[in-house]
Amino acid sequence: MTSGIEFFQSNAGARIYRIPLELFPILSGYAHLVFIDDIVALIDVGSGFGDCNAQLEAGMDELRTSYGERANWEDIHYVLITHGHVDHFGGLRYVRERTQAEIGIHELDLPVLANYEERLKIVENRLRAFLVEAGVESQKREGIMILYMLNKQLYSSLPPDFTYDAEGMRVGPFLITHVPGHCxxxxxxxxxxxxxSGDHILKKTSPHQAPESLSLYTGLGHYLESLRHVRRIAGGIRLTLGGHEGPIDDLEGRIQEIEALHLDRLEQVLELSNEPMTIAQISQALFPGVEGYHELLAIEETGAHVEYLSQRGYLNIDNIDGLDFESPAPIRYIRSMGADRLKVAFNNKHPEPAAAPEGI
Ligand SMILES: [Zn+2]
Ligand SMILES: [Zn+2]
Incomplete structure (x- = not known):
């Protein structure tokens, strides 16, 4: 049986192995094991769900037997978590029991690891209020909340050993850049x-966005700013490896595709908001027919775009007089005057590359 490991090398000789994992029944992805000089680092650890830990072990076993690498738990110096989503860190308890490696994460995601139950409770409550304000009717809300909580009880708090911030955003040969938005x-x-790139940039899927009202320091505005940040270093990057999907050869091109997708989606939301609309109504028009957990993802994605537009004055609240801020109620948004500046403002921030001269 082949485990499907992929091997890559950096320009200065780092050996990089991609270990495929089934993270959840409908979600696959990767952990990466990196050998550079005498340092060994594991980047993300999978979900810990189902066979995921066994697949990680099988991958390390193959590195020892087929590639001759020192891929034992005691050989690993660092476990570097890209972000606080359970499909990337859920296997930490399993890993912690087997290695003395130091576990690192950015300090804004530290509470997710170290105080998981508290974070879960806070987000659960915010999500309930958000779904009411988004205009999701009560029976559907309950169904969505049950789906949301389903896999969330698998993990229990486990404090990391260090934060990237406290290390000056550099861990041995690894340079760390904060890219808030998706998380x-x-x-x-x-x-x-x-x-x-974790889930910040993926080869095919545009990474999921949720409104900042659910979790501070997320939101589309932060995400787009972070894309600009990565664009500035993209010239020095030959190969990008995300937490899911295939390797990315053209990082700058992929960033431009994602930016264009969000501009297009923002324009669609404005177009739909010629009439007063709730987030749930806009979501149904943007993502018709989605069901189950994907419906929650669609509503959050729409919420992130509506929030971006209303933060910047492109959308107004149509039913402000009927809102009682003591208790959440559905909010209807309407396009404001002056919404045509969106494309100009967006393209000023995210310029398209200079056009190639004619004839080439
Ligand atoms: Zn994620
Ligand atoms: Zn992920």
Whole structure:
């Protein structure tokens, strides 16, 4: 049986192995094991769900037997978590019991690891209020909340050993850049000309966005700013490896695609808001027919775009007089005057590359 490990090398000789994992029944992804000089680092650890830990073990076993690497738990110096989502850190308890490696995360995601139950309770309450304000009717809300809580009880708090911030955003040969948006403490990790992008940039999917009202330091505004940040270092990156999906060869091009997708989606939301609309109504128009957990993702994604637009004055609240801020109620948004500046303002921040001269 082949485990499907992929091997890459950086321009300065780091050996990088991609270990495929089934994170959840409908979600696959990767842990990466990196050998550079005498340092061994594991980047993300999988979900810990189902066979995920066994797949991680099988991957390390193959590195020892087929590649001759010192891939034992006691050989690992660092476990670097890209962000505080359970499909990337859920296996930490299993890993902690087997290695003395130091576990690191960005300080804005530290509470998710160290105080998981508290974070879960806070987010659960915010999500309930958000779904009411988004105009999701009560029976559907309950169904969504049950789905949301389903896999969340698998993990229990486990404090990391250090934060990237306290290390000056550098761990041995690894350069860490904070890229909030998809998650408050999301980072990308650079070694030589290779970038580990977690869920900040993926090859096919545009990474999921949720409104900042659910979790501070997320939100589309932060996310787009973080894309600009990575664009500035993209010239030095030959290969980008995300936490899911295939390797990315053209990082700058992929960033531009994601930016264009969000501008397009923002324009669609404005178009739909010619009439007063709730987030749930806009979501149904943008993502017709989605069900179950994907419906929650669609509503959050829409909420992130509506929040971006209303923060910047492109949308107004149509039913402000009927809102009682003591208890959440559905909010209807309407396009404001002057919404045409969106494209200009967006493209000023995210310029398209200079057009190639004609004839080339
Ligand atoms: Zn994620
Ligand atoms: Zn993920």
């Amino acid at each position: 408050p403490g999301h980072v990308v990790i650079q070694v030589n000309d290779v970038l580990f």
